Amino acid sequence: MLEIKKNIYWVGVRDWELKRFHGEEFSTHRGSTYNSYLIRDKKIALVDTVWTPFHEEFAEELDREIGLENISLIVINHTEQDHAGSLLYLMEKIPDTPIYCTRNGAAMIKGHFHKDWNFNAVKTGDSVDLGEYKLVFVEMPLLHWPDSMATYVAGANVLLSNDAFGQHYVSSSLYNDQVDQGELFQEAIKYFANILTPFSDLVKKKTAEIKSLNLPIDMIAPSHGIIWRDNPLQIVEKYEQWASGYHEGTVAILYDTMWGATRKMALAIARGLENKGVGAKLFNLGKSDKADVVTEVFKARGVIVGSSTINRSVLSNTAAILEVIKGLKFKGKVGAAFGSYGWSGESPKIIQDRLAEAGIEIIAEPLKMKWDPAPENLKECEAFGEAFADKIR
Incomplete structure (x- = not known):
């Protein structure tokens, strides 16, 4: 006592x-x-x-x-x-x-x-x-x-x-x-x-x-x-x-990857954001704590989510975090989707749709890359990050 x-x-x-x-x-x-x-x-x-x-x-x-x-x-x-x-x-x-x-x-x-x-x-x-x-x-x-x-x-x-x-x-x-x-x-x-x-x-x-x-x-x-x-x-x-639309002006990049291609895309997108002076935080969903990721999404102005395509869908950790984001009903946040694929490539569109269902305003078309991104592909990812930064600034 x-x-x-x-x-x-x-x-x-x-x-x-x-x-x-x-x-x-x-x-x-x-x-x-x-x-x-x-x-x-x-x-x-x-x-x-x-x-x-x-x-x-x-x-x-x-x-x-x-x-x-x-x-x-x-x-x-x-x-x-x-x-x-x-x-x-x-x-x-x-x-x-x-x-x-x-x-x-x-x-x-x-x-x-x-x-x-x-x-x-x-x-x-x-x-x-x-x-x-x-x-x-x-x-x-x-x-x-x-x-x-x-x-x-x-x-x-x-x-x-x-x-x-x-x-x-x-x-x-x-x-x-x-x-x-x-x-x-x-x-x-x-x-x-x-x-x-x-x-x-x-x-x-x-x-x-x-x-x-x-x-x-x-x-x-x-x-x-x-x-x-x-x-x-x-x-x-x-x-x-x-409780009043809080954010710290950053962008949370959430991704899961099978053989590293989606990770390379995430890093290039982050470089693009940083080129424009927008802070980025990256989270490998297969290795990151879910509650910690949610906290960073809460603090962010924007959320960009990426996944490899598997079985014509997204990786399971990506699906899980999208479900959590939907349930938490974040307000005033903007987002976009990206991902890599081998032959079918459905994941970016699935992510975009789920972000929209969660109330995230989509401000960029989904970005997808086939196989392992080449240097010119990574430049495209960097430009994607720059354009996203321009829109939230």
Whole structure:
């Protein structure tokens, strides 16, 4: 138990070994945390739990520190297993404890655990008095599940924001002013890009709503990663920026290759972009981490995707990243396609069509080369990159 404000404690778990999350979808190179918070007042409130594999040590630590029977209520801001996974184990020991969550949250908890506990469904503005402090609930639907909400601790000026404003980032330190800022914001933007991008319009509405409430906020404590105590609203401002067609003016070139021809094309296209002063980042999809690639697409103004043709289609890693890009619903990005082939050559057109389906504006006709590109072919690729740069500049 680590006190973060008077009588408010971090009681979470640091998972240094975590390398993949959401199944195998999300890479967590710097591990993660499962942040649970305990408020010791006239009533004792537990806000969120930790991921299921850690439920025994989590409950045992709480029992040792305060006695589980002394917990007056449990708040579940979000029912995904990394936040509510210890609930079943806890409720076996304290079965009558009231659970505060949204209406959707109650339905989802029942769906996860098949138990009809003492649910108290809340909506924005509802509150619970603890004594010195009061919990005020703020619904945050689809940030990033329909059940999501945040809990504001009135009197302490602490926003317990659950997934919003978090990062998959573990450190021996708890606070944003105690860690490497480059690492922190790299993980924060990766988290936003891979999880919250499809909900950008909702992010803008919700951040505006939070600001309109004029709540004094001294600390934003999410359910993953670092707690924001030094200028905590800086991460809210970042979310507003990231949700508003954010880009850094670069171009992400994503390619997969069988025998190196498509790679040569990618390098030549990058030279063309650089000739015009546009930064390019290249990613071999067969060797690059998917979540890291998505982050760079999020940061880019343009995305150029290439693949060899195989079985009259694209290589499997190219198909996978195109599906991810479509699901994330990027806005304000432009793109193009390229690829090499031996005899049929369908891949560039397939890529272009899938980029267009994903909402990427196509600004160049697809470029394809037969067999291994000759020097004059590579000059054509370079010119392709230059023309793309001219259009986005």
